[in-house]
Amino acid sequence: MEINQSFYNLDIDKQKRIIEAALKEFAENGYEKASTNQIVKNAGIGKGMLFYYFNSKEDLYLFLINYCLDITMVEFFQRIDTNEPDFVERLKQIAEVKAKYHLKNPYVLNFLGSFILNEALEVPKAYRKRYEELLALSNLKLYENIDKTLFRKDVDTDKALKLIQWSIEGYQNELINQLKNQNLSTINFDPYWAEFYGYLEVLKTVYYQKEEGAK
Amino acid sequence: MEINQSFYNLDIDKQKRIIEAALKEFAENGYEKASTNQIVKNAGIGKGMLFYYFNSKEDLYLFLINYCLDITMVEFFQRIDTNEPDFVERLKQIAEVKAKYHLKNPYVLNFLGSFILNEALEVPKAYRKRYEELLALSNLKLYENIDKTLFRKDVDTDKALKLIQWSIEGYQNELINQLKNQNLSTINFDPYWAEFYGYLEVLKTVYYQKEEGAK
Amino acid sequence: MEINQSFYNLDIDKQKRIIEAALKEFAENGYEKASTNQIVKNAGIGKGMLFYYFNSKEDLYLFLINYCLDITMVEFFQRIDTNEPDFVERLKQIAEVKAKYHLKNPYVLNFLGSFILNEALEVPKAYRKRYEELLALSNLKLYENIDKTLFRKDVDTDKALKLIQWSIEGYQNELINQLKNQNLSTINFDPYWAEFYGYLEVLKTVYYQKEEGAK
Amino acid sequence: MEINQSFYNLDIDKQKRIIEAALKEFAENGYEKASTNQIVKNAGIGKGMLFYYFNSKEDLYLFLINYCLDITMVEFFQRIDTNEPDFVERLKQIAEVKAKYHLKNPYVLNFLGSFILNEALEVPKAYRKRYEELLALSNLKLYENIDKTLFRKDVDTDKALKLIQWSIEGYQNELINQLKNQNLSTINFDPYWAEFYGYLEVLKTVYYQKEEGAK
DNA sequence: TATGAATGAGCCTTCATTCAT
DNA sequence: TATGAATGAAGGCTCATTCAT
Numbered sequence: 001m002e003i004n005q006s007f008y009n010l011d012i013d014k015q016k017r018i019i020e021a022a023l024k025e026f027a028e029n030g031y032e033k034a035s036t037n038q039i040v041k042n043a044g045i046g047k048g049m050l051f052y053y054f055n056s057k058e059d060l061y062l063f064l065i066n067y068c069l070d071i072t073m074v075e076f077f078q079r080i081d082t083n084e085p086d087f088v089e090r091l092k093q094i095a096e097v098k099a100k101y102h103l104k105n106p107y108v109l110n111f112l113g114s115f116i117l118n119e120a121l122e123v124p125k126a127y128r129k130r131y132e133e134l135l136a137l138s139n140l141k142l143y144e145n146i147d148k149t150l151f152r153k154d155v156d157t158d159k160a161l162k163l164i165q166w167s168i169e170g171y172q173n174e175l176i177n178q179l180k181n182q183n184l185s186t187i188n189f190d191p192y193w194a195e196f197y198g199y200l201e202v203l204k205t206v207y208y209q210k211e212e213g214a215k
Numbered sequence: 216m217e218i219n220q221s222f223y224n225l226d227i228d229k230q231k232r233i234i235e236a237a238l239k240e241f242a243e244n245g246y247e248k249a250s251t252n253q254i255v256k257n258a259g260i261g262k263g264m265l266f267y268y269f270n271s272k273e274d275l276y277l278f279l280i281n282y283c284l285d286i287t288m289v290e291f292f293q294r295i296d297t298n299e300p301d302f303v304e305r306l307k308q309i310a311e312v313k314a315k316y317h318l319k320n321p322y323v324l325n326f327l328g329s330f331i332l333n334e335a336l337e338v339p340k341a342y343r344k345r346y347e348e349l350l351a352l353s354n355l356k357l358y359e360n361i362d363k364t365l366f367r368k369d370v371d372t373d374k375a376l377k378l379i380q381w382s383i384e385g386y387q388n389e390l391i392n393q394l395k396n397q398n399l400s401t402i403n404f405d406p407y408w409a410e411f412y413g414y415l416e417v418l419k420t421v422y423y424q425k426e427e428g429a430k
Numbered sequence: 431m432e433i434n435q436s437f438y439n440l441d442i443d444k445q446k447r448i449i450e451a452a453l454k455e456f457a458e459n460g461y462e463k464a465s466t467n468q469i470v471k472n473a474g475i476g477k478g479m480l481f482y483y484f485n486s487k488e489d490l491y492l493f494l495i496n497y498c499l500d501i502t503m504v505e506f507f508q509r510i511d512t513n514e515p516d517f518v519e520r521l522k523q524i525a526e527v528k529a530k531y532h533l534k535n536p537y538v539l540n541f542l543g544s545f546i547l548n549e550a551l552e553v554p555k556a557y558r559k560r561y562e563e564l565l566a567l568s569n570l571k572l573y574e575n576i577d578k579t580l581f582r583k584d585v586d587t588d589k590a591l592k593l594i595q596w597s598i599e600g601y602q603n604e605l606i607n608q609l610k611n612q613n614l615s616t617i618n619f620d621p622y623w624a625e626f627y628g629y630l631e632v633l634k635t636v637y638y639q640k641e642e643g644a645k
Numbered sequence: 646m647e648i649n650q651s652f653y654n655l656d657i658d659k660q661k662r663i664i665e666a667a668l669k670e671f672a673e674n675g676y677e678k679a680s681t682n683q684i685v686k687n688a689g690i691g692k693g694m695l696f697y698y699f700n701s702k703e704d705l706y707l708f709l710i711n712y713c714l715d716i717t718m719v720e721f722f723q724r725i726d727t728n729e730p731d732f733v734e735r736l737k738q739i740a741e742v743k744a745k746y747h748l749k750n751p752y753v754l755n756f757l758g759s760f761i762l763n764e765a766l767e768v769p770k771a772y773r774k775r776y777e778e779l780l781a782l783s784n785l786k787l788y789e790n791i792d793k794t795l796f797r798k799d800v801d802t803d804k805a806l807k808l809i810q811w812s813i814e815g816y817q818n819e820l821i822n823q824l825k826n827q828n829l830s831t832i833n834f835d836p837y838w839a840e841f842y843g844y845l846e847v848l849k850t851v852y853y854q855k856e857e858g859a860k
Numbered sequence: 861t862a863t864g865a866a867t868g869a870g871c872c873t874t875c876a877t878t879c880a881t
Numbered sequence: 882t883a884t885g886a887a888t889g890a891a892g893g894c895t896c897a898t899t900c901a902t
Binding site for chain 2: 155167170
């Protein structure tokens, strides 16, 4: 279950090469179809070393889950600034952090996505738990310190928060779907951000109170 | 490409057992990892029969796509009544139809989901096309004959429609996630419907105009 | 080991259809690769009947050996006229009988050929023995009543007989090889016969004594 | 298409065991029916190694074709001395070379024979071509530098050459047939050579001119 | 008799894992 | 440490044979 310490004694570069090769292979093919042969070939190491470092394909997979959760924690959640009390603005900020994180770690999100869907492998409870803790943290980051007085009074604010969140997730999913088969590095994202901000304005208009001073 | 007619001569029950076993295996494991051995074991038929009926794993998969698209057409799309002009009410109706369809055909939706994601198998264009036709029909069923005058004038109505749709999809996904590992037949869905209707009311409140006569 | 008598109660036509289908399949593919499915399809009978008549693929094969040996006896050996005392003329006659027999029973010779080569199946001794009896008969037909005085005195006549026989077999094999992939029914055999007769004349010239009376 | 270099790093003995096992299996059963299971069992190697070395059954087969053509070139054709102008002596010499080659490489000739007959596998043109080049070389080695003045004038010399060649092939085939099921290493071939030389003398007597000086 | 659906052993091939070097 | 050769279980699929109808 534990990986061999000697892995950490490798060049950082070699570690990275191995991890990226594995993430890529798992993200693109899923757990079962992923080939350890392909991984060692792409990583440029001998077949035996993969199993020396990680014992088994399964342990490698579990290691990667932890790795991705760590990365996500550091490069995503810790960068979310919870001082912004405006919920829609908060979501906007999160979207921006997420975009950077995704560009920097292209396989991580896909890998985590495939991990959630994966039912082929019996993932130990501990890993699911860590993931759920991250989800909980996600909620905290999302709702902590939000100024609910901005919302109109004639609807339940918690419901409103959820509806807004879902709207935004829906937009992002649709975008991901559209861009799925394109080369991300060649895309000009500006129009998408503009469109996104347009939607955010609508959300503010319908869910927030009319601004007093504005009148 | 064509399946063996003798399959249709089987007990309806046996046909169902085979189809369900295959849908389940594919939905849970994806095309490549799905094991025909597992399917025959779960279906309780001999090893050779699967290939006698369906020639190959691939043809079985394509058969299932068609089967699921047919089911979905008949038991989902054809039951949506487009006479209802109120968008939120329309969504409510669709949710109800979808719930029945899902309870009756528990693996179909999962399978179709896995089919969309599948990159392992080169699915013939015709199948993708049928699926896209269904998606187009879906839009028709969703937006056809909707009364846009119900919406408030200070936001773009098309944006509003999208935001509402995403909200509702978000709610449904969250629900599915929560209920994923429970035995559906033992659940009392009433509280969930109540919660759902609550959300719909909020959407009406925020996105629709104040009703004239009400004042 | 014995085939089911009911086979003989079938229409002669149906019997023929089955036998020809089986001979063709075995001759073209060899014992192992021959498909009983293909045989029943070509014969136009149900899968079960083949095994009802012949018990097993192996027994069918053995039946066909006997059948071909019988045919060969009747349509080949019995038609060779051993009154011709001139060895080369005898061989010429045999070649003509063989050609007719081959045209009438296109698969029989190929099948017998494949039977001799076959080491995949342990053919019972009895069948090999019958085949060897036929070979013995072949020798009889070939050498019986031959006028050895025609041969020159300075070489061993038995050796000469063998050498002549091999020469002719060599010619025939080469011809078969050349014609292998052509449609026999479209070939004009006359030039080949002329060439063959040319070789026979050479054989007479070199192996026979100078004719007395001719001088 | 290329075989794994590691095959060549094996003990020569192990290489031989594998090659011989494969040649035997293919020669005796043909391409389709030959079982890779049988080959690995006879070669005493693990199931996966055959595919590690040779990728596929087909590539193994193609490798063997090349291997046999190489062997035949080196151990058969290159040893034929075309300085001997006497055709019968040439054939005698060829027979001796062939015998050595056959004893040293018992399965090669059988395998090549089965390769020619093989219709199951679409053998790449290059292989057929190499084989045909060998056949062409064979003709060269057979007829090059032959002194045709030795032959009697009253028959066509080319016909005579063919008839002689067929006679000798016939003798060899008959011999092979007779010895087929015996253990070659225990046979004393001397009497067969004596018999063979006897036949050669007859051929000289009948096809050559009477020697001038002898009279 | 006659059919063809049903079975399961065996086919070639892949791949995670082990181990000699 | 590091390699990659070696193993064998499992994969999809075929096919002679049996059996319910």
